[in-house]
Amino acid sequence: MSDTALLARWDKLMVSVEQPYARAILREKNRYIDAAAASFPRHQRLTDEDLYEHTNKMLALAEHYQRIAIRIGIVEALKDQKAALPTLERKEGWDALWFYLLRRWIAERGAQAAKETAATTRADLQRIIDKAHALDVEFNPVQVAADLLKAKALSAFRAMTIARTETHNAMMFASQEGAAKAGRDNGVTMLKRWVPVQDERTRANHAAMSGHPAIPMEAMFTVGGEKMERPGDWRASAANVVHCRCVLAYKVDENQ
Template structure:
């Protein structure tokens, strides 16, 4: 691979890796909702057995196996692209220094295993919180058990044969958005209906219907509300997939790139003191304030960038950093490496 700027390198990798991770997440959610046996969920809700209904949804880590594989692909591609973009370097006797990335490196495999496991566990734990709350509120409000179950798992699209409009896959915070949006639409109150029209992720194709209800003073019918909320929920799921894919792809790429440099250091091909890290923001008005401040800052290879928030980041999307510093981050780190100094010192050491 020819040498590229770090931004170009990341953009090329993102073009394929981010979409693969997003698709794997969405596939895991689709697999989960489309294998639900609705009858069992409804029967357990009729008995007031919320935990039993939750268990019947069979939220399973195995459904996310492809997501874990795609994370590994992104990590490996980051590492391999990094060494692939390194210049041709020769020692004083003319021998070539070969840079390689070991995808089966024990430390790399350990990180991938631990990170992907923690990610899937966090997704499932948050799902249980959201679903448990939705089921509990549905029953507490006297809602029909079947309707409550359908609000969670979604309704079958007669054209595609797949379930749509449920809350499985969205975060617990997003589930609250759905619950409040449903209340707004069911209220029949003009002010609350207008509040719904302020929701950024709504399907605007329904705006005319809502405006007509406001003008007429007549409430929306249950079927229309179900359709509107279903599309709103689907759009939140799309947003969830996009943000998860961007964050996790950038994290895997950044970690892979960092580990690739460290593998060269461990192999004695580069000296740690000859590597400087430089923070590069995306350079637009969407960059969070703390990262605009970091733009252009330099630290040693073993150093960390200190955010104005106090957080320490080894590189953008550092998995050790708070979610507020990594979610949706598009920054990259450049590695300024004095290859000549490293090669000369290595040659001297070998000659001695």
């Protein structure tokens, strides 16, 4: 499969998850903003109860949609391996791998990302409250509550950014792990290659990965001076991860 076809296939798969995920995030962010605005005149502060509920709902959304993303990543990795190695056989343990990767992803990244999203929304609301306190006028809780609702204007863009980035990150994580398992199952050594999208939106450091030789599965790419295991490696800086659409391609190590 050509790199162009590979990128198009992955993009279609990512969109199929990220769009409903973004809508779900947007609904939950706006529900929290509504709840915070409704309770503010009575408490005159953001309550821990509202934040706790919002955080738990964000955690549930992350687990639901990343479960789907990781399943797709594993399945597609197997397809890529089959293209690289037509004699490849699917062995036992793929369902177990799916559950293991989901638990690992949520523990290492998904829960953290959901909590960060909830905390960011709360911080947006707190800034509105702090600004109202700083004004040289009488503090009006009812007006502040109305102003809190304006935070909804920030939600749509952020929801899509979160959904797009986290879907991509989870799929690339599962793709690499799935490809590694397929190689182990069939007694071959697989190599991975970074395939960047080539258009005007691609950051220069990622575009420069075009033509980069394939490397061992456990090795790290150097992307703009930063070590990354794969596209969407959440341990890298936001500048190398947010809105990334690069993917991995695999090949058999002919020198094994």
